[in-house]
Amino acid sequence: MARFAATQYSDGQALGTLADLLVFMASRTYTAVTSGSSSTATAAAFCNGVYNFSGGSTYTLTTPTAAQIVAAIPNCQVGSFCSFRVINGNSGTTTVTAGSGVTAVGTVNVPTSKAQGYDVIVTNATAGSEAVQLIGATVGGA
Numbered sequence: 001m002a003r004f005a006a007t008q009y010s011d012g013q014a015l016g017t018l019a020d021l022l023v024f025m026a027s028r029t030y031t032a033v034t035s036g037s038s039s040t041a042t043a044a045a046f047c048n049g050v051y052n053f054s055g056g057s058t059y060t061l062t063t064p065t066a067a068q069i070v071a072a073i074p075n076c077q078v079g080s081f082c083s084f085r086v087i088n089g090n091s092g093t094t095t096v097t098a099g100s101g102v103t104a105v106g107t108v109n110v111p112t113s114k115a116q117g118y119d120v121i122v123t124n125a126t127a128g129s130e131a132v133q134l135i136g137a138t139v140g141g142a
Contacts, residue, residue, distance in 0.1 A: 046072075052089065060097055088114055108136060116136055119134075120134055
């Protein structure tokens with residue numbers, strides 16, 4: 001099994017790709033949402049991001065498109081992944097809606113005073129046919 005995509009031709013290029021992936025996986029973006037009722041996440045804020053909702057009632061957050069997610073992941077290929085978290089401090093439910101090319105699997109509604117974790121897994125990285133699964137599992141109280 002190859003550790004890197006076939007486009008990696010030297011040890012230096014492979015190490016550069018690994019360094020890019022480590023920076024990507026270690027980076028976290030925190031977004032506090034205190035007003036409004038809906039928005040679409042940017043890929044930069046979504047991949048390895050945390051959204052904290054407070055000060056409102058219900059909220060709908062739409063994910064970026066699969067193409068945007070694939071573009072945000074360095075050296076993206078089938079099986080590449082990132083994570084995403086929602087903290088709902090609102091008085092009502094926060095709903096995560098799948099953007100184009102994204103398939104939600106599991107919980108998309110985050111009840112008040114709860115947190116929800118998602119694994120975001122690339123199932124097709126081909127340009128024009130990108131596909132991503134958003135797999136949710138409740139991670140606990142807010």
